[in-house]
Amino acid sequence: MRTASPWWASLIFGIGLLFILLGERLFGHLPGIRMGLTTIGVILLVAITGLRAFTMMRSAGGRRAVERTFFVCQVGVLASLVVYALTTRWGVNLFGITEKGAGKWTMVLTVLWSIGMLGSLVPMFMIETSLGIPLRTAFDLRTGGDEGVEYYRVREIGWSGITIALATAFLMTTCGVAKERNVQRDVSYYKTSSPGESTKRIAAAQNEPIKVLLFFPTSNEVKEQIRNYFDALQSASGRLEIEEHDRFVDAELAGKYKVTKDGVIVLVKGTGDKEKSQTIEVDTDIEKARKSKLRNFDREVNSQLLKLVREKRKAYVMTGHGEMTDPDSIPPDLKGRVPERRTTVFKKRLGDLNYEVKDLGLIDLAKDVPEDATIVLMLAPTVPLQPAEWAALSRYLDKGGRLLIAMDPKADPNLGELEGKLGVKYNPAPLTDDQAYLPQRNTVADRRFVITTQFSAHASTTALSRSVDKGLIVVDSGAIEDAPFSGKGEQPKKTMTIRSMDSSWLDSNDNFSFDSATEKRQKWNIGAAFEGPKLKGEGGKDKDGYRVLMFSDSDLFADVLVSSMGRAAVVMISGPLLDDAVKWLGGEEVFAGEVVSEDDKPIKHSKSQDAVWFTLTIVGAPLLVLTLGLVGTWARRRRSIKKTAEVKL
Known part of the structure; x- marks a missing residue:
């Protein structure tokens, strides 16, 4: 189609816009380059717009109408750029807009210049595409005849372009309003934690x-x-x-x-x-x-209150024997057999309970337990302790010391002279259960993820016993068994605080299956508390003797990565057990109890629970649908028979 101006005039106009875009967006942080590119772009736009005005005035008829359409579109682009200039720092300062009102000013003007730019460029692009390049390579300012000019087609395409541009602008505005007026409703298990x-x-x-x-x-x-x-x-x-x-x-x-x-x-x-x-x-x-903070606000307040009401205490964690708290000390020949575990949450919780965590190595322990130790913690040593170390721990208990022992089937099972002193021993045969366990990989190995809800009414299991419905998971645990008491003086008071379910057994042949001939199902001891006889304190007054807590599974205090509702967190699977255990050992059982957290809880089903859900979904749901279908069919047939009988009468 013939036009008064060539096709490359619009191309130069587009190049001018590209220069402005590069200057304002890509090189906006470089004032010199920005000004140069923007100036060149503006010059090109003004020059082509002036050229359109010239060709519009020198042509007539259909050609003039086409040129007028191009001219209006280009003036719209220039006007939009003027509005854009008012959104820049120069424009804000020009009208004395305060910093508080600059946001709304910029937002309103941005909407205006965006709509103007779309409403001008889209019709112009669509018209240029329809006109094509042939017969439009040079200026044609003839005033007579409209041969080869289809202005009505140009006009209809232009209106279509405006419609598309306005529809796009409306969509952009709708998205902007939706963002500003966005309303969110959190349906996850959330509320600020209440006082525990x-x-x-x-x-x-x-x-x-x-x-x-x-x-x-x-x-x-x-x-x-x-x-x-x-x-x-x-x-x-x-x-x-x-x-x-x-x-x-x-x-x-x-x-x-x-x-x-x-x-x-x-x-x-x-x-x-x-x-x-x-x-x-x-x-x-x-x-x-x-x-x-809000979901775990009670834990935060609990920790700060403990720091407020008493001085910081010291907790000595034994190291140097390949313990879970010191994986670097595991001998090279045992590294493949003993899993490497971390205890970052364990140590953090001790800090939250206002304890300073210090290491107690072989050299120091062989001499004696430090006098400032409030509690000593031993987590699954893989290397046997020396007799001098067991003797030091025994002397520490004789003075009223507090000790936490966590054993592991893959670690050293010996208790040294504490076995006779406490009257218990450790059986490293793996605890297994084919009924109350947590499915992990859907193999028989899952039977070592034993679930129990058997807790005694002891101060060290206060929170666990009050949330018995949640249960406790023990992973690759052994069992605590009675042993002859051979210590001096009075035998300590012994309380079994945690037991397995009566469906569990010690898998002595490690085949993950129950062998009735050699194995026995019963409640095996997982946790035990010991209280030594009273001691004479200052002024001849009695004071509490030693306290010991022993657990058959050190994994209770290991880091575990738990994923729930798309979020992952590192936790201890024992939940509140450590808090109450440390409080009891430190003589603060009056402070024991639940600390409330409103974090999303991962959904855990035991094997029996999974079987129930499987039955309900695979069998129950189809039976329900079948029953409803049969009832509906029977009702329809009954109505049909009744109507037929009425017609015969």
Whole structure:
């Protein structure tokens, strides 16, 4: 189709736009290059638009109408660029827009120039595509005749382009509005954790009130969540004084406790020189706070309260014998047989319980257990301890020491002289169960992932016994058995705190199957607590003797990667067991109890539960559908017979 202007005029116009795009987007951080490219682009756009005006004025009839259409489109592009310029820093400063209002100003003008640009470029591109290149390689300013000019087709294509552009603009605007007006509803298991039993006990045991200072903005959703938590804790304990403060209004108080931002909670105990304080920081944005602190807020408060109400204690973890806590010390010839495990969560929980974790190696232990040790922890040594080390541990217990022992079938099973002192021994035969176990790989090896709900009413299993429906998983465990007592003095009080289900057995031949001739199903001991006889303290008063906790599975305290609801986390499969165990060993059983967490819990089914679900889905559901179908068919036939009988009558 013949036109007054050549096709390459639109190409140059597009090149001008490309220069502006490169200058503003790609080289926006380089003022010199940006200005050069943008200037060249603007010059090209203005020149081609002027050329369109010239060809429009010098032509007539259909040619003039076509040129006018191109001219209007190009003027629309220039006008859109002017609006775009007002969204830049230059435009904002030109109209004196404040920083607060700059966001809305930019958003509105961006929508306007985007719609204008689309409404101009799309019709122009579609018209150029329909006109083609032939007969349009040079200027044709003839004023007579409209041969080869189809203006009506050009007009219809132009309107179609505008329709497409406006539809696209509407879609963009709709997406923008949807983003701004987005409403989310979280249907996961979420709420701010409530005060747990342990936290309530810590607060209630204090002789003087604990002040809770909340430094939050006046109106804040996170503050309301935090306030509700402490109100509930105050009602349960009666030992809290809750105050709300603005860090700017109460600048002196904020400075005293080094509060430099909103979202800070200060716990204060005592006055004057005896005053102690601990700080908890929470994000003031509810979406961020719920993902970081609110779900486990009770655990955070519990940890800070323990730091507030007593001094830090020391927990000595034995090393140098290939323990789970010291995998580097495993002998090379045993590395293939003994799995390497990590205890990062274990050590972190000890820190949360206000214990300083220190290593206790072979050289130090052979001499004696340090005097400042509150508890000593031994997790599955693969190398046998020396007699001098067992003797040191025995002397430590005689002085009222506290010891946690976790054994493992793949580690050294000996207890040295503690076997006769405590009256127990360790059987390393793997505990197996073909009924109460956790399916993992759907092989017989899964039977070593034994589930139990058998907990005694002991202070070291307080939280476990109150959540018996959840159960406890032991992996590749052995068993604790009675042994003759050969120690000096009175025999310790022995309590079996955790037992397996009565369907389990010790797989002595390691074939994962129950052999009735040589093996026995019964409740095997997994955890045991020992309390030594009373000792004479200062002033002739009695004080508690030694305390020992022994477990037949060291994996209870190992790191485990758990995936739930698309999220992965490293946890201990023993849940609250360590907390209550350490509190009992440290003589703080009054603080034992559940610490509430609202994290999404992974769904775990035992083998029997999986069998029930399998039956319901494979058999139950089809039977239900078949029954409904038969009932429906029978009802329809009955109505049909009834109608036939009525017609005959």
